[in-house]
Amino acid sequence: MLVQRLGAPSDLDPLLERVRDARLVMIGESTHGSYDYYRIREQLTRRLIAECGFSFVAVEGDWPDCERVHRSVVAAPGGAAEPQTALERFERWPTWMWANAEVARFCRWLRAWNLERPEQDRAGFHGLDVYSLWESMRAIFDYVGEEDPASLEAAQDAYRCFEPYGKRVEEYGTASRFVSARCEEEVIRLLTRTREHAAVDGPAAFAAWQNAEVIAGAERYYRTMVGGGPESWNVRDTHMADTLDRLLSRHGPGARGIVWAHNTHVGDARATDMAADGMVNIGQLARERHGSDAVVLVGFGCWRGTVTAVPRWGSPAEAMLVPPARPGSVEHRLHELMPERAVLVFGDPADQPGWVTDALDHRAIGVVYDPSFEAWGNYMPTRLGERYDAFIWCDETTALHPLPALTTPGEMETYPAGT
Template sequence: MLVQRLGAPSDLDPLLERVRDARVVMIGEATHGSYDYYRIREQLTRRLVAECGFSFVAVEGDWPDCDRVHRSVTGAPGGVAEPQTALEGFERWPTWMWANAEVARFCRWLRAWNMERAEAARVGFHGLDVYSLWESMQAIFDYLGEEEPASLEAAQDAYRCFEPYGKRVEEYGAASRFVSARCEQEVIRLLARTREHAATDGPGAFSAWQNAEVVAGAERYYREMVAGGPGSWNVRDIHMTDTLDRLLDRYGPGARGVVWAHNTHVGDARATDMAADGMVNIGQLARERHGADRVALIGFGSWRGTVIAAPRWGSPSEAMVVPPARPGSLEHRLHELMPERAVLVFGGPDQPGWVTDTLDHRAIGVVYDPSFESWGNYVPTRLGERYDAFIWCDETTALHPLPALAAPGEMETYPAGV
């Protein structure tokens, strides 16, 4: 195992050397609201793009919202010149996950990078998530109405099936327990029509196909959600992994992707107690599909600090104090052993016990209650199996949300809000 004190940008060199040949590099975060994680992830991603030729960045966000950012950073038709404007258009709660100053800075850099390159060589920005059922339906209507009117009937049938539930898609999940209420066949027909055109008709058709895949994934997600258990979590992470694979295919032979998502999605679930509950995640699935030597998983952690989160689902975000990690946790151990900031690259025969043993590893979602620290907010983890590398920040500070109008988001399963 290699430990590198992190200060100057060049201190990321050992990590870059470890991941530069991977087809997929997944970079996590221990919270959705810490400046330090976003900033270091941005710095590493810039180098992966500029020095290693990665093709796109795919994030734990909605496809339609991120598609507006993609058009901005690639200079595509209809894209705004200022990426921050596209980010400020994010409406689904929790908006601060992507509509923040740190992501805006990266996207401005990415646009400047892309504008110096031929259109075919530009680096994309895409969303992997499954929640945007209604936004994706509207995007499909917009595309088909203009480009493929003959396929509008399939989209209208799917829309009419969901329409009685309005924006309350959780009610669709409850109603779907009765077979007559399900929209599966309408969604399958819509998928077939959009898939027919995606391979031959350019980026617009591909985006319509992906939006249809979101509708299909959301339909499965809400049916599983009402049943409880790990089903909806697995639907979501399988959908995100399938989207990643479609992007790799779309960008062509030799394409390589960077993924930004929470540690709980990025770190291999088989090295946590998630596996015992029957849960998978994108880190595990990518390793299984592409090979562990072609996928690099990078986690983050800290001992204490501040974070942007919300006390309840759908409530306004606020800066909260993250107390020192509880005794016996991985974070408490690293606080005792590591410099203020460090990069850990795992491997080799002589791994210390805190790398190979199972220790509690803190995970903070968009909903956070610091009083739960004594018993919650931790995932039992074998660190060296869960990640290929780990970035340690002893103390973190809250990120900087952009002004945004947030609509309530859909409920998530486990852990809360990751």
């Protein structure tokens, strides 16, 4: 195991050496609201794009919202000249995950970097998640109205199927268990139409295809969510992994991708108690699909600090205190052993200490956070050296800075933790 004190961006060199030949680098976070994670992740991502030629960033966010950001950072026709303008249009709660000053700064850098390069060499910014059913439906109507009128009937049929449930799409899942309310046939028809059109058209058709995939994923997600168990989680992470693979294909031969998501999605589920519950995640799926040598998984953690989160589902974001990690946890051990900031690159398991190979509690904070749960919750048993290829340690963190954004209530998809 290599340990490098972390101060300047150049201190990331050992990690850059580890990821230099990877096709996918997934960079996590143990909260959705820590400035330090976003800042270090930004520094690492800049170097991956500028020095290693990575093709795009794909985040744990909605496709339509991120498509507006993508159009801005690649300077596509009609895209916002200022990426922050696109980020401020994020509406689905919790907006602060991506509509924050830290992401805005990165996207401004990405646009400036892209403008110095030919269009085909510009790095993109995309969303992986499955929740934007209605936003994706609107985007498809906009597309077919202008580019593919023959698909309008399929789009209208899919819309009418979901329309009785309005914004409470989870009610569709409940209804599908007891009455003939399934929308699978309508969604498959729409997906088939847009997939065929995307095969012969450009970026707009690909975006429409992805929006149709979101609708199909959302239909499966809400139908499985009401049954409980791991299946809805697996639908979501499989959708994200499938989207990632489509992006690699879309960006062309030799494309390389960077993922920004929570540790619970990035870190290999097989090295946690998620596996015993039958759950998979995008880190595991990427290793299985592309090979461990082609995928580098990077986790984050802290001992204490502040975080942007909420005490209750749907509440306004606020800076909350993160107390010192509990004794016996990964974070407590790192607090005892590591400098204030460090990057750990794992190697041969035979050369790693017991706290890297043994199962220790590892803190995970979602958008909903109650520090009083620290005594018994907020932790996941983890074999750190198996879950990640590298780990970035911040002994103390501070809350990130949300942008002003219009907020609509979040759906129940990540309730109650929001990871």
